[in-house]
Amino acid sequence: MAKIAIFDFDGTIVNTITDVALSFNKALETHGFPTHPMEAFDGFVGGNLETVVSRMLPKDAISDENIDKVKFTYREIYGTSPKENTKPYDGIMGLLQDLKDAGWKLAINTNKGQKLVDDLTAELFPEGMFDSVVGYLESRPSKPDPYGVKMICEECGGDISDAIYIGDGMSDVNTAINAGIPCVFVTWGQGDFDGDFDDVVSVSCVEGLRNELLG
Structure with missing residues (x-):
């Protein structure tokens, strides 16, 4: 066998980390949340998407509603981006x-x-x-x-x-x-x-x- x-x-x-990070920052910015430097994303990614988003949101902004907003916007941005990197x-x-x-x-x-x-x-x-x-x-x-x-x-x-x-x-x-x-x-x-x-x-x-x- x-x-x-x-x-x-x-x-x-x-x-994929550069294109993933760029898309996440655009999604965060869309909803008025702080963005992060590229090197921070090594500590964010891993696990399911809800877990990843919760790691990058400010602690006082973590909620199912905010996670869903950023998650769906990220999927839209990342799905249509050229992924040149x-x-x-x-x-x-x-x-x-x-x-x-x-x-x-x-x-x-x-x-x-x-x-x-x-x-x-x-x-x-x-x-x-x-x-x-x-x-x-x-x-x-x-x-x-x-x-x-x-x-x-x-x-x-x-x-x-x-x-x-x-x-x-x-x-x-x-x-x-x-x-x-x-x-x-x-x-x-x-x-x-x-x-x-x-x-x-x-x-x-x-x-x-x-x-x-x-x-």
Whole structure:
């Protein structure tokens, strides 16, 4: 049975932070909230969109109403922006191709909206690179729920015991733990590795990830 490599998207295989930050600042400004310097967004992103928005709002402005306003405006702005700064991390394309050549199934599991991740994947990667792409839909649970992992394994025709999760945030670690599969935490993204977990290792470069997956 071919192994299944499940990748987070933002901060793991694609550097999206600049375009994400620009869109969030426009959304915040639209509703009269303070904007943030680019470097602050490393500490904001990770998890579902509601959690991300709550981190960047002033503490006295955190409410369901304000979170929803910024969230929906951000989705509109980001969805229609050109994303000129978004691209795969150096070395990722070669690693993905090597995994494909070695018989692996490749998948994406992200809390980014399904249409957005479908469009970006089609734009940034060769056709057929990924065997399954599972993004956010309101009709199904988001990470760290293991729903997406189970869906991917089914679509890839494999068992969950064949899968390994690769991500840059604690939501990715928790998704892997909840699914009962090993995880590789990559440190080049926006997350901080926090804790000592069984079946979780961290790597600081794409070559380190290659060694973990291909030996």
